[in-house]
Amino acid sequence: EVQLVESGGGLVQPGGSLRLSCAASGFTFSTYAMSWVRQAPGKGLEWVSGITNGGGDAYYADSVKGRFTISRDNSKNTLYLQMNSLRVEDTAIYYCAKETAAIGIPLFDSWGQGTVVTVSS
Amino acid sequence: EIVLTQSPGTLSLSPGEGGTLSCRASQGVSSTYLAWYQQKPGQAPRLLIYDTSTRATGIPDRFSGSGSGADFTLTISRLEPEDFAVYYCQQYHTPLTFGGGTKVEIK
Numbered sequence: 529e530v531q532l533v534e535s536g537g538g539l540v541q542p543g544g545s546l547r548l549s550c551a552a553s554g555f556t557f558s559t560y561a562m563s564w565v566r567q568a569p570g571k572g573l574e575w576v577s578g579i580t581n582g583g584g585d586a587y588y589a590d591s592v593k594g595r596f597t598i599s600r601d602n603s604k605n606t607l608y609l610q611m612n613s614l615r616v617e618d619t620a621i622y623y624c625a626k627e628t629a630a631i632g633i634p635l636f637d638s639w640g641q642g643t644v645v646t647v648s649s
Numbered sequence: 650e651i652v653l654t655q656s657p658g659t660l661s662l663s664p665g666e667g668g669t670l671s672c673r674a675s676q677g678v679s680s681t682y683l684a685w686y687q688q689k690p691g692q693a694p695r696l697l698i699y700d701t702s703t704r705a706t707g708i709p710d711r712f713s714g715s716g717s718g719a720d721f722t723l724t725i726s727r728l729e730p731e732d733f734a735v736y737y738c739q740q741y742h743t744p745l746t747f748g749g750g751t752k753v754e755i756k
Contacts, residue, residue, distance in 0.1 A: 565694075572737060572747055572748070572749045572750045573686075573688075573694065573737055573739075573747040573750075574747070575744075575745050575746070575747070587743070587744075589744070623693055623694075628699075632743075633741060634741045634743070634745045635684055635696070635699055635739075635741045636686075636694070636696060637696050637705065637706075639693035639694055639695070640693060641692075641693055642693060
């Protein structure tokens with residue numbers, strides 16, 4: 529059974545940083561691309577960032593480009609999201625999501641339960 | 650970027666009834682790249698339909714998808730109590746985008 533467990537969320541002041549982690553199990557992690565998707569309180573889904581199976585290519589939404597960095601450690605079956613220069617509008621639940629292919633098809637067949645990030649002074 | 654507009658915003662139905670949810674794209678979408686997700690309160694989204702009409706593993710056949718070009722539909726026949734949720738469409742041609750969601754509530 530696929531399991532994705534996010535951690536690292538919390539309360540941070542505007543301008544601060546957080547690093548999210550997503551521990552994966554139940555599938556061959558290195559075979560699949562992965563993404564982060566967020567959901568602001570009471571709002572819809574917004575794709576944030578994705579990374580290919582080997583980690584060689586990363587993609588970002590315009591809203592986070594230059595501030596967030598996605599990475600992965602296939603030896604640890606873990607996905608990361610380094611978030612810098614956080615803004616109030618980054619407040620959301622952040623979901624880790626498994627894609628259905630190694631590259632190029634951002635369709636999400638498994639999701640974690642999410643970790644809450646609150647940016648507030 | 651392709652903008653997806655879902656309608657209605659809220660759909661009020663009774664258990665046992667059927668319902669149709671719409672997803673309209675700002676430009677044509679390859680039918681290979683349109684999906685639907687279900688999200689219940691306090692839960693992560695779940696993949697229901699991909700490639701416009703293919704049900705994901707374990708999804709009952711009361712859920713069906715159709716459409717082409719810029720207009721896509723999710724149909725739920727014979728609503729069960731567990732089907733009351735928010736439904737999102739997504740196109741997964743880069744850059745991927747989600748629709749704003751349709752809430753299916755109990756009438």
